[in-house]
Amino acid sequence: MTTTDTEGFVAALRGHSRRYHDRHPFHRRMNEGGLSRQQLQGWAANRFYYQKNLPHKDAAILANCPHREVRRRWIQRIIDHDGTAEGEGGIEAWLRLGEALGLTREEMEDERHVVPGVRFAVDAYVTFARTRPWTEAVASSLTELFAPDLMAERLAAFERHYPWIDRQGLAYFRARLTQAPRDCEHALRVVTEYCRSADEQAGALAALSFKCDVLWSVLDAIERSCADGR
């Protein structure tokens, strides 16, 4: 594949930013300070279902990937989310975020607030990683190319509009500001190296499209449940 082919492929992947969930009305309202405490709680409890499933998704990629050098790097994602000891890792940090919003650990962990649309979308993401070619599963993680801007905006918005949230609770987002660029730089390298044919590249682009739909559907379902007052 020529450099130009790779550039075109990468540009097409990056072009998916137009479909990223930073443009979803629920995120817009969140960042403008328009959400109530209860709505933020609903968002955090539902998003916890996404967070807790990420290691399952990444373990599926490890299970399907035949390349040692890729697995060696990919395993870091599971470590980041699970931590290596009690009280560490991204899942723990998300629980602390939930607590800062006024939720208990128990009500996040027992999934009582998880609405059907969120469960469907997140489960579809994990199933995708289990059943599709491993390169497509890697490509589907590339929404993280677009995440750091949203994360920075969210941090500023939370501090400005929701001063009642303990700053310590926002540690999850601060960690992602460095983890996400590192992770997606690796994922992008893997995808450009292992998706060479037109079919493979089309598969990667479709996978990223699918993932944009997953994230959008999660917010649609959360927004709907807030409107219903659930």
Ligand SMILES: O=C(O)c1cc(C(=O)O)c2c(n1)C(=O)C(=O)c1cc(C(=O)O)[nH]c1-2
């Ligand atoms: O809050 C967000 O908007 C957001 C988005 C995404 C994403 O774009 O998939 C991830 C995360 N957060 C995140 O925290 C995270 O750990 C993460 C892992 C992945 C992935 O697909 O492997 N996406 C995301």
